[in-house]
Amino acid sequence: MTPSTDLNLPLFERAKRVIPGGVNSPVRAFRAVGGTPRFVKRAEGAYFWDANDQRYIDYIGSWGPMILGHGHPAVLEAVQKAALDGFSFGAPTEREIELAEEILGLMPSMDMVRLVSSGTEAGMSAIRLARGATGRSKLIKFEGCYHGHADALLVKAGSGLATFGTSTSAGVPPEVVQHTLVLEFNNIAQLEEAFAVHGRELACLMIEPIAGNMNFVRASVPFMKRCRELCTEYGALLILDEVMTGFRVALGSAQSVYAQSIPGFKPDITVLGKVIGGGMPLAAFGAPRAIMEHLAPLGGVYQAGTLSGNPVATACGLTTLREIRKPGFFEALSARTQSLVDGLRAAAAAEGVAFSADCQGGMFGFFLLPELPQNYAKVMTSDSPRFNRLFHGLLDRGVYIAPALYEAGFVSGAHTEADIAETVAAARAVFKELAAG
Numbered sequence: 001m002t003p004s005t006d007l008n009l010p011l012f013e014r015a016k017r018v019i020p021g022g023v024n025s026p027v028r029a030f031r032a033v034g035g036t037p038r039f040v041k042r043a044e045g046a047y048f049w050d051a052n053d054q055r056y057i058d059y060i061g062s063w064g065p066m067i068l069g070h071g072h073p074a075v076l077e078a079v080q081k082a083a084l085d086g087f088s089f090g091a092p093t094e095r096e097i098e099l100a101e102e103i104l105g106l107m108p109s110m111d112m113v114r115l116v117s118s119g120t121e122a123g124m125s126a127i128r129l130a131r132g133a134t135g136r137s138k139l140i141k142f143e144g145c146y147h148g149h150a151d152a153l154l155v156k157a158g159s160g161l162a163t164f165g166t167s168t169s170a171g172v173p174p175e176v177v178q179h180t181l182v183l184e185f186n187n188i189a190q191l192e193e194a195f196a197v198h199g200r201e202l203a204c205l206m207i208e209p210i211a212g213n214m215n216f217v218r219a220s221v222p223f224m225k226r227c228r229e230l231c232t233e234y235g236a237l238l239i240l241d242e243v244m245t246g247f248r249v250a251l252g253s254a255q256s257v258y259a260q261s262i263p264g265f266k267p268d269i270t271v272l273g274k275v276i277g278g279g280m281p282l283a284a285f286g287a288p289r290a291i292m293e294h295l296a297p298l299g300g301v302y303q304a305g306t307l308s309g310n311p312v313a314t315a316c317g318l319t320t321l322r323e324i325r326k327p328g329f330f331e332a333l334s335a336r337t338q339s340l341v342d343g344l345r346a347a348a349a350a351e352g353v354a355f356s357a358d359c360q361g362g363m364f365g366f367f368l369l370p371e372l373p374q375n376y377a378k379v380m381t382s383d384s385p386r387f388n389r390l391f392h393g394l395l396d397r398g399v400y401i402a403p404a405l406y407e408a409g410f411v412s413g414a415h416t417e418a419d420i421a422e423t424v425a426a427a428r429a430v431f432k433e434l435a436a437g
């Protein structure tokens with residue numbers, strides 16, 4: 001495709017005139033990798049087609065929600081039916097109860113859940129709830145974890161432990177982030193020190209259990225265990241941000257994966273999004289009853305939303321969850337994801353390219369590094385020009401992965417072995433080019 005015939009290009013130019021950067025969420029703009037974003041015309045199953053009617057195997061799946069692939073027949077039917085009954089009422093519906101019951105049935109750490117419209121909203125509300133429930137202000141987050149763009153969470157590490165973080169965005173006053181302590185992921189010594197100094201003032205510790213916003217970095221089991229123990233000891237609430245991992249890495253989400261190694265492991269508050277909406281704007285946060293009763297209208301922590309529990313979104317999410325809990329769904333999804341990761345590893349090894357990869361359920365990550373990194377600083381030692389060549393090499397061959405080296409990838413129930421084989425063959429061709437220098 002030459003620039004003169006690429007129909008994505010005029011769309012991008014037009015978009016840039018009316019939308020900042022041409023996109024409604026920054027990473028879509030291809031700023032990290034360069035080139036022209038693909039403007040999607042339509043999607044079906046594991047594929048989408050761009051403005052040139054070029055087909056791509058989609059490993060982003062709307063950044064996680066499309067776990068059944070695009071246009072799953074049961075989901076389409078439920079959404080169409082719900083739309084005919086009305087788009088939004090601003091009054092309760094039975095389907096909200098059904099979705100809440102469905103989520104709680106799959107996630108025993110919570111007794112109650114509140115539905116909202118985005119992961120950002122859910123994360124922001126979870127922090128307010130934690131602060132309201134504990135009467136404390138400070139919070140811990142980890143470098144490389146993203147919890148949405150609430151002011152208090154757009155923070156990077158300060159110069160030392162005793163100093164709190166500095167904002168990563170213009171427009172966030174220093175006073176707003178003065179209570180946010182940013183620590184290194186998987187660093188137990190630093191975590192213990194932070195609790196020793198600030199433990200009694202901490203409302204919560206918020207963490208992505210498998211961090212998908214620095215590609216794919218697991219919290220080590222000892223680290224997660226220590227997070228849990230220290231929160232309990234100091235009376236801070238452990239918030240697991242499972243917006244990405246929820247119903248994606250296992251039917252019981254990441255918390256069920258950690259509970260296999262840490263007996264009795266449970267978060268205090270869970271934040272959900274993405275898969276629970278099946279591609280519609282829907283997210284949630286939940287906790288045991290004693291915590292959730294702090295929320296309005298029962299308690300003093302205010303939280304609300306005009307479109308919360310939207311009837312079309314709940315139909316989409318409910319049907320998605322009912323499909324993924326069918327026997328065998330997760331086993332097949334996990335096996336397919338594993339075969340992708342194994343195939344990519346073998347292709348890189350065959351071409352002599354340093355490579356490491358990991359996956360859990362339908363989520364994966366890979367690095368052009370010989371070993372899996374354990375924290376953000378290590379992730380960022382990746383060679384980004386090489387990643388960009390890999391990205392564009394795959395894109396040219398009809399394979400769409402995240403346009404930044406610090407993002408995870410997603411396989412859906414619609415990806416076939418043939419799709420995986422095509423992807424691995426494309427990757428091998430690109431690895432060959434990388435090996436040639």
Ligand code: PMP
Nearest residue numbers: 118119120146147148241243244
């Ligand atoms: N938390 C995590 C772990 C996420 O990955 C994201 C989005 N990628 C968010 C929160 C924010 O969700 P949203 O984009 O729906 O606001």
